[in-house]
Each structure stands twice: as structure tokens, then as C-alpha cells.
Amino acid sequence: MGTPLVSNCSSDLTPGIALVGVGPGDPSLLTLRAVQKIEQSTLVAYPVSRLDREGMAANIASTWISNEKKRLPLLFPMVKEVESLKQAWIDASDQLADAVFNGERVVFLCQGDVSLFASSSYVLLGLKARYPECPVELVPGVTAISAAAAAAAWPLTIQQDQLLVLPTPDDSKTLEILLADAFRWKRVIALMKLGHRWTWVKPLLARKNLLDDALFAQKVGWPDQKIIKAIDLDETVQSYFSLLLIRQSWPEIIP
Numbered sequence: 001m002g003t004p005l006v007s008n009c010s011s012d013l014t015p016g017i018a019l020v021g022v023g024p025g026d027p028s029l030l031t032l033r034a035v036q037k038i039e040q041s042t043l044v045a046y047p048v049s050r051l052d053r054e055g056m057a058a059n060i061a062s063t064w065i066s067n068e069k070k071r072l073p074l075l076f077p078m079v080k081e082v083e084s085l086k087q088a089w090i091d092a093s094d095q096l097a098d099a100v101f102n103g104e105r106v107v108f109l110c111q112g113d114v115s116l117f118a119s120s121s122y123v124l125l126g127l128k129a130r131y132p133e134c135p136v137e138l139v140p141g142v143t144a145i146s147a148a149a150a151a152a153a154w155p156l157t158i159q160q161d162q163l164l165v166l167p168t169p170d171d172s173k174t175l176e177i178l179l180a181d182a183f184r185w186k187r188v189i190a191l192m193k194l195g196h197r198w199t200w201v202k203p204l205l206a207r208k209n210l211l212d213d214a215l216f217a218q219k220v221g222w223p224d225q226k227i228i229k230a231i232d233l234d235e236t237v238q239s240y241f242s243l244l245l246i247r248q249s250w251p252e253i254i255p
């Protein structure tokens with residue numbers, strides 16, 4: 001048998017770190033395992049874009065974070081500059097490993113699933129590279145895509161459908177090519193990180209006559225969740241926490 005990719009915390013009460021998916025948005029979407037890991041932890045870590053902010057993942061899980069629990073906000077700045085990003089990931093891994101080596105049972109909270117465009121993946125890669133002996137467990141969560149499809153009662157994929165999940169490209173030419181390929185291959189597209197790009201995505205979809213085929217989802221699971229047909233949404237800048245599902249065709253045989 002080969003070496004496992006990540007070590008499994010054999011006992012839940014030994015020091016180690018669990019990367020735990022929460023939400024998205026709605027705290028009732030946490031898995032039983034996620035709640036168990038938070039309750040058994042001695043220290044709760046979570047990403048923040050600024051140290052004076054609470055962070056969305058911590059907010060979602062707040063019901064299960066008791067007052068006596070130690071907290072560790074970790075800075076994941078929303079910048080593109082490579083050196084700052086790398087340093088932030090290294091700092092986060094160092095602080096988490098330090099806590100584990102000091103006997104803490106750590107959870108690192110992450111919005112949605114821990115493996116899909118997730119801050120927890122930088123922590124995982126940082127720990128693997130720098131502290132391979134540190135026990136790590138991953139607790140999967142509900143992705144924003146699944147939560148959006150469920151909230152809209154919108155089948156994501158069936159039969160031979162393909163699914164392409166990607167960050168919204170930065171230029172319209174790339175999106176045009178993706179849309180043409182998706183039409184050819186009966187591929188549903190999930191565009192993450194839509195935010196400010198909606199100002200040019202909407203006119204492009206309008207030109208291609210695809211607005212009726214697209215569903216917009218913003219802040220799914222939060223009290224101000226918005227799920228509407230793309231055609232009904234103004235072409236103004238949207239929240240970073242928004243995504244678009246585009247289905248250009250349905251299988252021939254459906255109920």
C-alpha cells in the first residue's frame with residue numbers, strides 16, 4: 001500500500017490540523033464532521049482579508065465557536081502581487097504548524113469546499129512542503145456552485161452533460177471561445193469570481209442570445225442571497241461572492 005497523500009488524524013483528540021469547509025453562507029450546510037471538528041478543536045483559525053475583519057468563514061461557523069476557544073485570524077490579502085501572496089501563505093502555514101507543535105487541535109475554516117479555489121489549499125500545500133510531519137485532515141464542504149444550483153432548483157448536470165468550473169476570464173474573447181466549445185460539447189459552465197466582470201459579461205451574453213440560459217447567484221446562503229435569471233440583472237459591478245451558471249441546451253430525453 002502506498003503512503004497516504006495526507007495523514008489522517010487517527011484520534012480526534014490528538015494535536016493536528018483539520019481544514020474544514022463551512023457554508024457557503026448558511027451555517028446549517030456544515031457537515032456533522034465539520035461541526036465535530038470545530039467542537040473538538042482548541043484553536044479556530046480562519047482567513048481574513050484584513051486583520052480588523054472577522055472573516056466570512058468564521059462568521060458562518062460562529063454558532064459552534066464557543067467563547068473560550070482560542071482564535072487565530074490569518075491574513076490572506078486580496079492582492080495580486082506574487083511575493084506578498086507567497087509570504088502570506090508561508091506565514092499562515094508557519095503559524096498553524098507552530099500551534100500544532102504546541103499541542104493545539106486546530107481547525108482552519110474555509111468557505112464552501114476545502115479543495116475548490118480554496119484558501120485552505122494554500123495552507124495544505126504550505127504545510128506539506130514545510131511541515132510534512134504535521135497531521136492534516138480535510139473535511140469537505142458544500143461548494144457555492146452546488147448551493148446555488150440547489151437554491152434555484154436548477155439541475156447542474158445530467159446524462160452526458162459536461163461541467164466546466166472556472167474563474168471568469170478577464171477578456172471577452174476567451175469567454176466567447178469557451179461558450180462556443182460549451183455549446184458543441186453540451187457543457188454547462190460555472191463562472192466563479194464574476195464580480196466586476198459582469199459589466200462586460202452581460203453585454204456579451206446578450207449579443208450571443210444567452211441571457212435566458214444563464215442563472216446568476218450572489219451570496220448564496222446569506223440573508224441577502226440573490227438568485228435570479230441573468231436577463232433580470234443590471235450590468236453593474238456585482239459582489240465578489242457571485243457566480244453564473246450557463247446551460248445552453250438540455251438532453252433530448254428528460255421528463
Ligand SMILES: C[S@@+](CC[C@H](N)C(=O)[O-])C[C@H]1O[C@@H](n2cnc3c(N)ncnc32)[C@H](O)[C@@H]1O
Binds near residue numbers: 217
Ligand atoms: C475563492 S472562491 C471559493 C470557492 C469555495 N471554496 C467553494 O467551494 O464554493 C470564491 C468564489 O466562489 C464563489 N462563491 C463563494 N461563496 C459564494 C456564495 N455564498 N454565493 C455565490 N458565490 C459564492 C464566487 O464566485 C467567489 O468569487
